[in-house]
Amino acid sequence: MESANQSKVIIDDTTLRDGEQTAGVVFSKREKLAIARLLDGIGVQELECGIPAMGEEERDMVRSLVDLGLNARLITWNRAVIPDIEASLACGVGAVDISLSVSDQMIAHKLHTSRVGVVEQLKRALGFAKEHSLYVSVGGEDASRADLSFLAELMEITRALGGDRFRFCDTLGILDPFTMYEKVKALRTAVPELDIEVHTHNDLGMATANAIAGIKAGARFVNTTVNGLGERAGNAALEEVVMALKLACGIDPAIDTHRFHEISRFVGRASQRPVPPWKAVVGERVFSHESGLHADGVIKDSRNYEGFDPSEVGLRRHIVVGKHSGTSGLVERYRELGIELSRDEATSLMGAVRTMAQRVKRSLSDGELRSLHDSMQLTLRAA
Template sequence: MSDETKKLWETSPFTDEAHAALHFHSDVRVTDCTLRDGEQQAGIVFTRQDKVDIARALDRLGIYEIEAGTPASSDEDRAAIEEISGLGLRAKISALVRGRRDDIDLAAQCGVWGARISLPISTIQRNAKLKLDDDQYIKLALESAAMVKERGLECIFSPFDTTRADFPFLARLLETFAQEKTVDRVRIVDTTGCATPEIIGLLVLRMRAVSDIPIEIHCHNDFGLAVANTVAGLAQGAQYMSVTVNGIGERSGNASLEETVLALRVLHGVDCGVDLSQFMDVSRLVEERSGISLQAHKPVVGRGAFAHESGMVVAGLLKDPFTAESYVPELVGQSRRVVLGKKSGVTSVEAKLAALGLTVPTDQIPAILASIKAEALRTKRPIDDDRLRALVEAAG
């Protein structure tokens, strides 16, 4: 690790040994589905302009591919997908379709680069939604893929609920795709978020043993494992990650773009070509347009992700930031904050006073600290800068 990199983060000395058996692809790519699966979160509505603005922001971020929506869902979605496809973005634009000619025609008419064929593969999903036996399923999958390729589009096959599929049938499907050469990528979909990192890693390894079709990982966050599951799949050779800004998506959401990309860069040394410094701008845009407020302690982009109150923590932080942080906040467009409250110490008060340009005799600081703690207990809130100035004035 270079001296410059050491200034940005400080991770575990066990990394090299612990990660020796991992096999990341040499060109890991980000496919963002904020505009499709992200909007499927209950209560989120993106207008056409919202989608265009978010797509532009994702393109500036350096996303490889944007899954822009489902053309069959509404006229508004079709118009948005068509407009995004015509923006001349560097990012490739794809759309989700069912295994139907009319869906595929709609996607092609929107001018997208690729179509994502969504068909359920687990027994529980197929019994409830598709009513096809194995031979009929494979016939439909092949016909749909052929239609996509006939229209000059990239074909990404998304057999959803992959993590609950019967593997012999999945293997048969992959073998058939490999023979026909009409599918450019297969997406593992953890539809109900029930997989673990070990399951995702195993599934990638078994799929790669059957065919060399590139694999994408799409995980839901029902057990809080979406990021870990996505990284686990990539660590075993999957090339693509399907993520959303702020982790929005159905039920508990999807793997968070910012958390997954940062974990890859800092913890695994995998650079996905994404501009980390723009994370905050993109996150705030999606937060505003989705109406879904972030929890304060949300990793990477939460407003409190780099806020420090504990006196002992701040004392160490001021000597060496890596005593309390594994990477510098500027890496992701954030900044560090010292918060004054019940758990603060003298060092915290001194640091805050210096930051505000306030000069206070040393013998007055304990009294000011006592006032801070008392007020924080009474209000159950931290002390803001204006209130600190008032306390300093009262102490003087």
């Protein structure tokens, strides 16, 4: 990706739209307003906030979001048809995504039309939107399975009619990062004047990797959701994409990451999809260390085994005592409990710790650790 674009990556978070499309997820009005404020508060530049064509209740929700006066641009999702765009206009938004299927599979077996029909649909919908001075992202549904020359044609039409960007959607989540890079790079080269947005799904576990690959290939906009919510296996997770951009790519998207844990937990509760403790970046236990080698290394210098400080995402480090613990971890964990343990005492306790951990098949609780220490003290006094 050109260096000129590296400081201009724009996060378009779609938690309020695609995130809520997770099967069984419904956000209340209060929750949507809170999520919007939280995302706006950390600097997310754009929020895809709903589908006005769904009905009056959805339109009322979008109007309430508009009334918040956020710094983030609000953009709605629409089919590439005039009634949908009219519904968005009625909500007072200034930006729309107009989506149309672009793969031959969907053109033939979903829309029952032709490429010519898709082109005409794009011209009508985009023309109408620009007549009403809307910012427009043209969403290419199933772009990952579409013919690249046809996508370039649609992008050129989008550019000529005043469209603002083109959304390359890996709707089925079937791409690998190398193919994503090649496809986005080819489109960037074919129509360099038009911004590209990438929208990735996680069906093969590669949504974040594909999102990063798209950005590296020249996309300036990237869709995310908090915790990776979304259809089927979900979308690229906001927290993963932002931290990957910062740490793996050296690109700062100007997002305050310190509230990621707070936002992740709120969305987890609102969606009734609890965040797994091992969830990348924001899981409660992703900064837990048990094995003797790792615990010793992180105690000496956290940079030995942590790519970034847990406080950067609102978390903290945990030293866990279990089957694989060593003396350094044991001494540190007891110190956290207010018990000063010598190396010799830690060595003496190690056998009992490992035996108990093997028996209970987990790490040991504070109470169990205190009990083992008390037993050791009694044994020493008796001796």
